[in-house]
Amino acid sequence: MSTALIDPTLNNTPLPAVPAATPLGARFAAAWAAAGTRCALPVVVLLAAGFLAPLVAIFAYSFAPPRSFEVFRAFTFANYAELFSLENTVWLSFAWSIGFALLTCAVLAVVAYPIAYGMVFLFGRWSSLVSVLFVFPLFVSENVRLYGWVLFFIKNGVLDGSLKWLGLGGAPTVLYTPGVILAGMVYTYLPFMLFPLTLGLSMVPRDLIDAARDLGANRFQIWREVEVPLAMPGILIGMLLTFVLAIGAVSEAKILGGQSVIVISHDIEIAFTYAQNWPLGSALAVLVTAFIGALTLAVFAKLDLDRLLGRR
């Protein structure tokens, strides 16, 4: 784990120094006496019960015999063997998910940057209104919004029907294509890219932009040399957030894609529901989690917030 994740200021109450020779009970009692430990207890309990326990259960299930519920009682690599066997096409779902997630990230970075720039530097008092407009769709369930898209694009739906009524012929078929899945994902995850980006850009001091211009830099050079490097924490967090969310996305492919494309989360869902093969689903979930975890750590190792903020 990168040290950047651990804020030294949060951990500044050292436990009372206890000589090594003290019996374990006494050391435990001393640690217990520390106010920090007691204050952290509710969070520890919540995380253990709500976060760690399900992870442990999934991890254990992934080693259970296929199509069984014999968790903790048997141990086998059969599920992983099945996933990695050459006939298995689960890699295709993986590829779709990663591909969609990468594209979503890339498109969102390009789309959200100008909006974020406007919100930080140009819109002034209107920028809070703009944020509200972007948050607003989140109040409606994602599935409902996606079904709205379906109604809009479906044959004889809002778009197609209106065009026919106007005598302009029908609309092209976009529903149930990878393109509309990507569009749906970009739409769904826009706020998750926009707000970290806005935060990142608002961390760029105005003075530095003025100084760069004064030293001869044009708009592009200011962007490349000053704005992007200083907004990098926000850019990286936004990218990571959208990537992680997008790789787990399932509704877009199911609703807009009409199951023409099976993404990895859909595979997991199928394993847990129709197939009633919890161990296989768990093994898949473990692989996805490991992949996302490794990626997150890699990004956070690069993301040295303290240095970027000039505190170190």
Add this chain to the structure above:
Amino acid sequence: MTDLKDRKPILQLVGVRKTFNDFAAVEKIDLDIFEGEFFTIVGPSGSGKTTMLRMLAGMEAPSEGNITLHGERINDVPANKRPTCLVFQSLALFPHMSVGQNIEFPLKIKGVDAASRKARALELMAIVRLPASYYGKNVMKCSGGERQRVALARALAYDPEVLFFDEPLSAIDYKLKKVLEKELKDLHRETGKTFIYITHSLEEAMVMSDRIGVMRAGRLVQVGTPEEIYAAPVDRFVSEFVGEVNVIEVTRAGEGWQGVDVPGAFRAAAPHDQPQAHSAFVVIRPEYMRFLKDGEAADNMLEGVVYNEYSLGSRIQYQVRVGEKVMLVELSRANALPAAANRNVRLGWDVADAISVKA
């Protein structure tokens, strides 16, 4: 600098005005700044000096009037196209770059190759007295004074014709400030560039400048050499800005003057720019006031009671109550008044030691 009159103006302001909505931050300023001079604009906060500097640097456009550089109008030339450079109050160093990268920034923008950039950066670091070992140092790890030097070197790397300074020494402790003031003046001499400096401290302005412009409420009240500002302030505001002074309001009474806020008759010259004035302020610097011995006389005399004394290092300042008014007297430590507290004293000053300014 005595030959200022022979110099060519480099920057000229003609009727420059800047308004924000209905508020005029800068009002109708006419000013010539000469090539190679160290010009300081001094004024209290809110006097419009920063706005004026931002217009000169190209970060604000004037609402009215013209700014010319070498005779060419530059009102609408953006900052990155002007041969001028500003050292910000915040210094505006790039926190994600090392000392060397900061200094090289303008060169990189110009497309200078890495080797020449580094050579020039090291040269500039020597000029601003930064050790060469600082080249790769994280700029945020530098001390306040070192950052100051980095900012200066970066501005010099741009090789501007005019350098602007926006109170860069305001956050520096007194002792270092004194050192940097002198270094800045040396640097001005070494580079021969035009320096335009703004500050709220006239003391700072006095040390470094060839000429000073005093600003108040968006207007340039007085422009002159430090000596002129010190010896002949145009009004009460400028005289009080120069430092702690005693000011007595007077009205004309026959040949002399009658005190308004201090009772009594006074002898003083008329304000030099208003010889016929009916009222005026007489300004006496504390160091020109003296305590009169028994039987000693001066052109002007007042009786009062010492109620406090302050040590100013080599000098001592006495506060003397004269009726309702407090007068300041400064003496060198060698001439200190013994057992001063609550002592009845006579203050005196001669006509030549006081300045009269228009009311």
